[in-house]
Amino acid sequence: MTEVNLVQAVNLALARAMEEDDHVLVLGEDVGIDGGVFRATDGLLRRFGAERVLDTPLAEGAIAGLSVGLGAQGFRPVAEIQFTGFIYPIIDQLASHAARLRNRTRGRLTCPMVVRSPCGGGIRAVEHHSESPEAMFAHIPGLRVVIPSSPRRAYGLLLAAIRDPDPVVFLEPTRLYRAARGDVVDDGAADILGRCFVLREGGDVTLIAWGAMVVEALAAATALEAEGVGAEVIDVATLKPLDTETIVASIGKTGRCVIAHEAPLTGGFGGEIAGRIAEQALFSLLAPIERIAGYDTVIPLPRLEQLYFPDASRIADAARRAMAYR
Amino acid sequence: MTEVNLVQAVNLALARAMEEDDHVLVLGEDVGIDGGVFRATDGLLRRFGAERVLDTPLAEGAIAGLSVGLGAQGFRPVAEIQFTGFIYPIIDQLASHAARLRNRTRGRLTCPMVVRSPCGGGIRAVEHHSESPEAMFAHIPGLRVVIPSSPRRAYGLLLAAIRDPDPVVFLEPTRLYRAARGDVVDDGAADILGRCFVLREGGDVTLIAWGAMVVEALAAATALEAEGVGAEVIDVATLKPLDTETIVASIGKTGRCVIAHEAPLTGGFGGEIAGRIAEQALFSLLAPIERIAGYDTVIPLPRLEQLYFPDASRIADAARRAMAYR
Amino acid sequence: MSDVVARFEVEFSRCLDRDGNAVGPLPAFAANPENLIALYRGLTRTRVFDAKAIALQRTGRLGTYASSIGQEAVSVGTASAMRSEDVFVPSFREHGGQLLRGVTPLELFLYWGGDERGSLFAGPKEDFPISVPVASHAPHAAGVALAFKLRHEPRVAVCIFGDGATSKGDVAEALNMAGVWRLPVVFVVSNNQWAISLPRAQQTAAETLAQKAIAYGFRGEQVDGNDVIAVRAVVGAAIERARQGGGPTLIEALTYRLGDHTTADDASRYREDAAVTPYWQEEPLLRLRRYLSETGQWSKTDEERLQREMTAEIAAAADAYLKTPPQPPEAIFAYTYAALPAELARQRDGLLAVSRVAAPEAS
Amino acid sequence: MSDVVARFEVEFSRCLDRDGNAVGPLPAFAANPENLIALYRGLTRTRVFDAKAIALQRTGRLGTYASSIGQEAVSVGTASAMRSEDVFVPSFREHGGQLLRGVTPLELFLYWGGDERGSLFAGPKEDFPISVPVASHAPHAAGVALAFKLRHEPRVAVCIFGDGATSKGDVAEALNMAGVWRLPVVFVVSNNQWAISLPRAQQTAAETLAQKAIAYGFRGEQVDGNDVIAVRAVVGAAIERARQGGGPTLIEALTYRLGDHTTADDASRYREDAAVTPYWQEEPLLRLRRYLSETGQWSKTDEERLQREMTAEIAAAADAYLKTPPQPPEAIFAYTYAALPAELARQRDGLLAVSRVAAPEAS
Numbered sequence A, B: 001m002t003e004v005n006l007v008q009a010v011n012l013a014l015a016r017a018m019e020e021d022d023h024v025l026v027l028g029e030d031v032g033i034d035g036g037v038f039r040a041t042d043g044l045l046r047r048f049g050a051e052r053v054l055d056t057p058l059a060e061g062a063i064a065g066l067s068v069g070l071g072a073q074g075f076r077p078v079a080e081i082q083f084t085g086f087i088y089p090i091i092d093q094l095a096s097h098a099a100r101l102r103n104r105t106r107g108r109l110t111c112p113m114v115v116r117s118p119c120g121g122g123i124r125a126v127e128h129h130s131e132s133p134e135a136m137f138a139h140i141p142g143l144r145v146v147i148p149s150s151p152r153r154a155y156g157l158l159l160a161a162i163r164d165p166d167p168v169v170f171l172e173p174t175r176l177y178r179a180a181r182g183d184v185v186d187d188g189a190a191d192i193l194g195r196c197f198v199l200r201e202g203g204d205v206t207l208i209a210w211g212a213m214v215v216e217a218l219a220a221a222t223a224l225e226a227e228g229v230g231a232e233v234i235d236v237a238t239l240k241p242l243d244t245e246t247i248v249a250s251i252g253k254t255g256r257c258v259i260a261h262e263a264p265l266t267g268g269f270g271g272e273i274a275g276r277i278a279e280q281a282l283f284s285l286l287a288p289i290e291r292i293a294g295y296d297t298v299i300p301l302p303r304l305e306q307l308y309f310p311d312a313s314r315i316a317d318a319a320r321r322a323m324a325y326r
Numbered sequence C, D: 001m002s003d004v005v006a007r008f009e010v011e012f013s014r015c016l017d018r019d020g021n022a023v024g025p026l027p028a029f030a031a032n033p034e035n036l037i038a039l040y041r042g043l044t045r046t047r048v049f050d051a052k053a054i055a056l057q058r059t060g061r062l063g064t065y066a067s068s069i070g071q072e073a074v075s076v077g078t079a080s081a082m083r084s085e086d087v088f089v090p091s092f093r094e095h096g097g098q099l100l101r102g103v104t105p106l107e108l109f110l111y112w113g114g115d116e117r118g119s120l121f122a123g124p125k126e127d128f129p130i131s132v133p134v135a136s137h138a139p140h141a142a143g144v145a146l147a148f149k150l151r152h153e154p155r156v157a158v159c160i161f162g163d164g165a166t167s168k169g170d171v172a173e174a175l176n177m178a179g180v181w182r183l184p185v186v187f188v189v190s191n192n193q194w195a196i197s198l199p200r201a202q203q204t205a206a207e208t209l210a211q212k213a214i215a216y217g218f219r220g221e222q223v224d225g226n227d228v229i230a231v232r233a234v235v236g237a238a239i240e241r242a243r244q245g246g247g248p249t250l251i252e253a254l255t256y257r258l259g260d261h262t263t264a265d266d267a268s269r270y271r272e273d274a275a276v277t278p279y280w281q282e283e284p285l286l287r288l289r290r291y292l293s294e295t296g297q298w299s300k301t302d303e304e305r306l307q308r309e310m311t312a313e314i315a316a317a318a319d320a321y322l323k324t325p326p327q328p329p330e331a332i333f334a335y336t337y338a339a340l341p342a343e344l345a346r347q348r349d350g351l352l353a354v355s356r357v358a359a360p361e362a363s
């Protein structure tokens, strides 16, 4: 058991997966000698060699397309897209090919690939480096979409993603890369994909979040506790396929709900969750479902960015508004 | 006033826009001499010449990127993407450039472009020709997303889209191209973007749809009427920015709601609408919000496709389930 | 002060001229009549298949279909140069190559008739299904080739796409990666002079499509794509070079689309029928048949026997297709993931409940 | 039978050798000392700006910054060959060209300091803001050039991107369109030999990046990118050719990234400092200064005066930047659309309500 940060946990999981399965390859821009711009792939080239860790030319679309070919041939490529701001060109490969190869060939060819990419904002990065496009991927049938919120989850979920026989988009909250620290046992134990994690129990309001917003939700829960409000915090972790049951069960208990995500409100994955609750748990609801999200604007450059991203206080405020309903 | 079908209405609007404003250009694959694979641009080359109607090489990304450059220079490019199944490569240009040019330059450069593309299924087309990716575009700040459901709306909304000073994604339901017929007055009168249209009033249940699903919703309403159920039918028409008011007002009246779309359920724009209702009209709801949508699978090839797409009967069934709540 | 720092050339090869006369010594494989007759059978089978598919489409029993009439030699010649353990990554007009690789006519009919089982090849199990999206399959071929290279297997990936596809970034990116890693992959451009209504000259200002390889640092060359002997020779040489570690090749095969783009297209909107006429003299079956006849390897009787044989085979496959019941409704869900997630099981049950009520009128 | 059907060449040009000696007759503009001194001023201003930006970043007063040290001649030489009515479409490392075009140091500091007003150029109003995404701005330049062509204006779009960008499909697609329509656009590759940690040789197998133009049917050539006179001459000739209707050109300018990729990068992880050392002898300021000194056009006093002048100008701009208050919170919303939709107004009001309660600690 070692205390590591989230990016180190990613690195441990990659090394573990490569160690246990020769078919696992790591590829992407600067993943080799540089070890990735965030060091997620640090040391892998030295340890596993240039046939397992491939520095690619600068072409995101082909990185994904190459992975489809490798996947169909039985490899398990783990491709890094350097920032989620540059991930849009791979949507075509994922939607048109990776996510349907199994279906279109009735299982003859499959595509066990993972695309990793640092996502989200809050690190005062330059333009295009703070995107949260998870909802787009969660809309593509045949994909899985996973976002860890702690080193432990990053380790367990990434291992699960790599071992999964289908394509997975694995988004890593940049903001937590160094900020989130925790104990990780490097024992190769994977988490289960497709489960939400109840990180904190409470009977008054359910706070639903993923990625870096989980940390904010937990902070909001702490603040609310001081006011005598019991907040249950759910880390969605796998957006697709979504574990509706855990969410509905919690709403059954609390009757109030705040969903938080960094991505712009409109069309964000919060809508999907709200939709499921409004279908499956409507009569449990005591208060309107609040979504606390990024605004429907371009993410501002660093001087104003801290105004853009949801935080514990906005989440707590929403919970307080919900508490006003009895 | 002439009776035309939807694709003819598109053609009328394009010709009108080109007539009234020299800056309007039409570009895309096969839009020239061929008049577009659905004939949406038929006759435009002959009428306006090769400097206004440009057949492009086969490169969707650059068609969008070229339009950004043209838009910044004051043209109003109307780009056709031949099928929505091939639109994914332009997401990068729209999200990273077109939709933020105004914002990033504080209004110095703008991007008054329109991307038209036939969308949706139901015409027994080959693979990749039945996609409904509207939710992805509706998640991109700075874009507008518009889908007409009749010749008249196609004419009025397309004119509005072309005159709009910002980028618009205009998706045309392939299934209605020839099937939907109606009177259109070619007088250059545009509809207003950003408004939902209440196509039919009713007090018991609200059916919300866009594109080809509007036709199904109207049929469902007719069936329901025979059973004494008054269904209000809302054609969303502009998904982004969404006219929440009209929707909320209707729910206030009916208390029941079915949202229908062809796109896969999860992450579809129905979630966004459900989310807004669950926030702004929760206490009006008498019944769970039902979403009738495509399944979370790849769209089946033609032999099974009719099982995939929502239709009037599934919508009416959902409305009947909602009516069971009093 | 200016110096020339790099020089490049593009070659064009052919074996038979328009009239079916050898323009020089033929490649070794052509010495064996069986080889040439196998090629001719492949071409004929493809053409008969195309004709049947169009007929089925015209009578509402097949979906929109992209015929390969006039281009058969590119596809058949390419596939004939491959080993069975190589992998074919075709676009949507490569029935000829697919058939030669062992995809059955029944599978092809199923696919174009709208049934996913048409891509569950019993024969070439690692071949990719066709790519309807233009160009985005090119990186898959690079990925397959990278897999071969990483496993040190002497296998080659072969990808075909059209002249239109060469304008798309996916092809550029795939070729570049293939070049950097010297991957065992051969890219064949089936340049049929049209991308739907766009003539080749408006697709790119490049004088040849072969020269696009120069941008990626490997060999690009042209071949007469209506000369199946030349296609087999040139593609074969490239495949063997790739197999030996010599890296990728881009081959532009010059051919002509004699038919409409697909059954949904009406080419008379954008090209004069008269402009097509001369190309009927260039077409690949005629050319090889002329050579075979001239050299006494093929008779009218042979031809009639072959036509009968092919027609019978394809008719039987069409029958079998028409008799194949559609998949059950749950087949929509079964292959989305290796295992069905709860939400999808819920959706499937919903569909089954509905379709039990109203049994679908399946085609 | 094989014939060569196409032949191509790539040229390399330079005016000054490494030591600053003319290698042949210089271009006409070089006869006028003012022209050369203007270039030297442009280079120096860029370097002083870079140094200041790095210093601000190191002390937490600027965001991540991409310095152009060593590559100034590509950017400045290119911009110097443009007319003011031409349009510049740069990537993120082209401060030199931007400054020469009239973007102010204050605007650049604002941009890199995280303030959108940094792209509200008061000077070159039609120039594009920088593109942080690699390569996807290339089609914009083609679009701008198409606008010029359609309006029959004698203007040219000039786009710069890096060696890494040449691997991306967007560049391929843009170049192809530029070729087909013979657009008045010049693409300049600032080949600094690195894309972050990836050396040029691993980016593509092409011997030169200039030859990528062959794939699109127009001229590609190399120039010594550390020789600002040559850059200006070669880019200038291409721009004038484009202006006359001669179509596009791709120019590969050979230079070297002397610094880290950005302030967030540590180049020592992937390249030896020792490997960089020789390139300090090649760098563009030194080279032009040597020539100017040798030819008696520049003295130590001139140099000191220029350094003082530039340092003062840039320091004043930095001061002005640091004193510029951030935009008000509503600025987040104001430029999303021409007019604010209701939902956005609601969101804005929500933010204003919150930020009135807790005034933001703005940077």
Ligand SMILES: Cc1ncc(C[n+]2csc(CCOP(=O)(O)OP(=O)(O)O)c2C)c(N)n1
Binding pocket: B029, B058, B060, B082, B083, B086, C093, C132, C133, C134, C135, C161, C162, C163, C164, C165, C166, C192, C194, C195, C196, C257, C261
């Ligand atoms: C990415 C993409 N864009 C558009 C289409 C629609 N489309 C189908 S075939 C075709 C033309 C293809 O031309 P070419 O590559 O020369 O192949 P050919 O049809 O001539 O065999 C087009 C535009 C598509 N299938 N994929």
Ligand SMILES: Cc1ncc(C[n+]2csc(CCOP(=O)(O)OP(=O)(O)O)c2C)c(N)n1
Binding pocket: A029, A058, A060, A082, A083, A086, D093, D132, D133, D134, D135, D161, D162, D163, D164, D165, D166, D192, D194, D195, D196, D257, D261
């Ligand atoms: C599409 C895209 N992918 C990745 C990145 C991250 N990134 C920024 S610069 C860079 C390398 C660019 O290399 P090159 O084009 O040679 O330009 P240089 O940095 O050398 O000026 C990368 C990978 C990006 N900005 N955009």
Ligand SMILES: [Mg+2]
Binding pocket: C162, C163, C164, C190, C191, C192, C193, C194, C195, C196
């Ligand atoms: Mg073609």
Ligand SMILES: [Mg+2]
Binding pocket: D162, D163, D164, D190, D191, D192, D193, D194, D195, D196
């Ligand atoms: Mg570089």
